[in-house]
Each structure stands twice: as structure tokens, then as C-alpha cells.
Amino acid sequence: MKVYHGSNVKIDVIDLSQGALLRDFGRGFYVTSIFKQAEFWAKRKGKSQKKRRGCNRIYFFESAFTDNYKTLRFKDYSDEWLDFVASNRKNETQMNLHDYDIVEGPVANDDIVSRIDFF
Numbered sequence: 001m002k003v004y005h006g007s008n009v010k011i012d013v014i015d016l017s018q019g020a021l022l023r024d025f026g027r028g029f030y031v032t033s034i035f036k037q038a039e040f041w042a043k044r045k046g047k048s049q050k051k052r053r054g055c056n057r058i059y060f061f062e063s064a065f066t067d068n069y070k071t072l073r074f075k076d077y078s079d080e081w082l083d084f085v086a087s088n089r090k091n092e093t094q095m096n097l098h099d100y101d102i103v104e105g106p107v108a109n110d111d112i113v114s115r116i117d118f119f
């Protein structure tokens with residue numbers, strides 16, 4: 001499976017400690033199968049840091065979802081997804097609240113973020 005990571009740096013080695021805190025699925029390395037979405041994040045990151053932007057292409061074996069890693073998959077927005085995202089975004093300890101290696105699912109858009117803030 002080909003996935004993309006929008007960034008302002010070229011990624012040669014994934015370093016999970018570089019992931020930002022208080023994100024939907026916790027600290028991690030976020031990718032998407034949608035090039036335009038990665039491009040959007042690259043532009044946003046590049047603009048905020050006044051740096052060059054780009055999309056890193058990464059090849060990922062789908063068998064990793066079941067064979068090697070502890071995985072949580074959300075097919076769509078749900079109450080369970082909302083609880084998971086809200087707890088990660090409001091995590092004051094700054095530590096991961098879960099022990100999943102891979103979390104897959106939709107990310108919060110502006111409408112969802114306002115619901116999370118209310119929640």
C-alpha cells in the first residue's frame with residue numbers, strides 16, 4: 001500500500017518521538033492514502049514554519065495490520081472514535097494513552113473539533 005506523509009522535511013527514518021502531542025490518535029507518525037490530503041498538510045506545515053514543503057511517499061505492507069502490530073481500526077466516525085480522539089486531544093499527561101502500534105481511521109475536521117471541544 002502506498003501512503004503519504006505531508007511535511008516540511010524529507011523523511012528517511014520514521015522517528016515516533018518527533019510526533020506532535022495532543023493529536024487525534026496520540027503521538028505518532030501520521031500518513032494518508034490520499035495524496036491531496038498529504039499535500040494540504042505539507043503546505044500548512046511549510047507555511048507555519050516558513051520552510052519548503054513536500055510529500056513523502058512510503059510503502060507499507062498491509063499484512064502489518066494483522067501480522068506484526070497491535071492495531072485499532074475505526075471504519076468511520078462513531079461514539080468509540082469520538083471518545084478515543086477526545087481523550088488523546090485532552091491528554092494533559094502528554095503520554096500516549098494507548099498501546100496500539102497502528103491506529104487507522106478518519107481524522108477530525110473543523111466540525112468534529114468543535115464537538116470534541118464541547119465534549
